[in-house]
Amino acid sequence: MKQVFRSKLAWVFGWAWIVFAAWNAWDLISRGSMPSALIAGAVLGVITVLVGLLALRPAIISEEGGVRVRNPFRTAYVPWSSVDQVRVSNAIVIVAGDTTIRCWSPQPSARERAKATRRANKAQAQAQASDQRQHDAAAAGRTHADWVAQQLSEMAVLRKRNASGAISMSWSPVAIAGLAVAVALVVVTIALT
Numbered sequence: 001m002k003q004v005f006r007s008k009l010a011w012v013f014g015w016a017w018i019v020f021a022a023w024n025a026w027d028l029i030s031r032g033s034m035p036s037a038l039i040a041g042a043v044l045g046v047i048t049v050l051v052g053l054l055a056l057r058p059a060i061i062s063e064e065g066g067v068r069v070r071n072p073f074r075t076a077y078v079p080w081s082s083v084d085q086v087r088v089s090n091a092i093v094i095v096a097g098d099t100t101i102r103c104w105s106p107q108p109s110a111r112e113r114a115k116a117t118r119r120a121n122k123a124q125a126q127a128q129a130s131d132q133r134q135h136d137a138a139a140a141g142r143t144h145a146d147w148v149a150q151q152l153s154e155m156a157v158l159r160k161r162n163a164s165g166a167i168s169m170s171w172s173p174v175a176i177a178g179l180a181v182a183v184a185l186v187v188v189t190i191a192l193t
Contacts, residue, residue, distance in 0.1 A: 005148045006059040007106045014055030021048045035193045042189035049182040053175055058105035060092065060148065062155050065164030067094065071104045073175045081163035083156035086149045094152070099167055108145040 021044050028037045028044070053072040061068040066079035082096040092103040142150075 001064070003062045003151075004059050005062070005106060005151070007055075010055040010058075010105060014051050017048065017051045017055070038189055038192060042185040045185045046182045049178045052178060054104075057172070057175060058103070060103050060105070060152070062152065064159065064162055067152060067155070069094065069101050069103050070172070071102075073172055073179075075170050075172055076101045077165060077168045079163035079165050079167070080156045080159040082167055083152070086152045086156070088143070088145050088149045092145055092149050092152075096167055099169075106145050106148055108143040 024044055025041065028041050032040065057070055057072055059070045061070065066077055067083065069076045069078070076099075078094055078096045078099070078101065082099075083094060084097065085093075085095040087093050087095070088108060091107050094101045094103065
């Protein structure tokens with residue numbers, strides 16, 4: 001079963017920007033006048049490519065045979081049997097032998113980390129002897145990234161037998177093409193204005 005982990009706020013912001021950009025592109029085409037429409041279109045295009053690369057593309061996708069990590073320009077695949085450790089620092093890091101993969105999304109912010117620590121301290125202070133309260137206190141100190149790392153670690157143990165493929169890293173042709181289009185927009189705009 002495929003499961004996708006990403007920053008929901010970035011995803012919502014990214015799609016809101018795409019709608020905004022499409023509306024503005026239509027307005028520039030229907031009512032714009034040269035050269036200001038060309039300049040505005042180039043700026044809009046470059047920002048849209050950056051939003052797509054930085055907000056919409058990054059994700060961690062758990063598959064039956066392994067985990068796929070999509071960063072802005074690269075995609076990594078690690079079979080479950082190769083996952084040695086999943087840890088969280090300022091990003092989720094998957095360690096597989098000599099390979100270390102840093103995941104762009106979801107990332108814990110310093111503010112989110114501090115808030116989780118305050119919740120944990122408060123919950124632990126209120127915890128009594130009951131197991132449920134102690135479990136709640138432990139869960140209160142986690143960020144979304146901590147939860148994702150725990151899920152990935154559990155999947156690595158449970159799905160080790162179903163592992164398939166080998167560790168691979170590849171460049172994303174779509175991301176490279178998007179960046180090339182953004183550069184071409186800037187070059188054409190500079191040449192024509």
